[in-house]
Amino acid sequence: MIHNDTREARTEAVRALEAEFSELINRFRRVITENANRVSPGMLPGAYKVFTTIVRQESVTQSSLADLLTADKGQISRTVRELEHLGLISRTADPADGRSSLLSPTPLGLERLEAARKPQENTLLTALADWPVDDIHNLARLLHALTAGVTP
Structure with missing residues (x-):
């Protein structure tokens, strides 16, 4: 009987933890959405994630970016074009592979990201x-x- 009480107590504790994680995830999503909108009005959270990953990596190929994010290469390509169009990232030739290019944040992109993060800092x-x-x-x-x- 002690085994069942222990199992029930553990199950109840895990369910309470799951509820707290759910609330934390919801709060985090709101922060990400707000930050994305501060970087560029209307920016979707997915594009923000791609952008912040490029910032963290400092310089990354589009293929490596897709692998890092376990994302569809076509979607990454569209998002990269959008970020480039907004002036948040730049594309330069990859010295290691002439067929590839490196994606890096621009000074404007870094400035916008810093300003977007400031309210939650x-x-x-x-x-x-x-x-x-x-x-x-x-x-x-x-x-x-x-x-x-x-x-x-």
């Missing part, structure tokens, strides 16, 4: 302002274990 810091630092470290450790699929 301190959100997490503010939300955790009253938390003990050990609790913040513990949360980070536990989330890492969860995403890595290991037991903490």
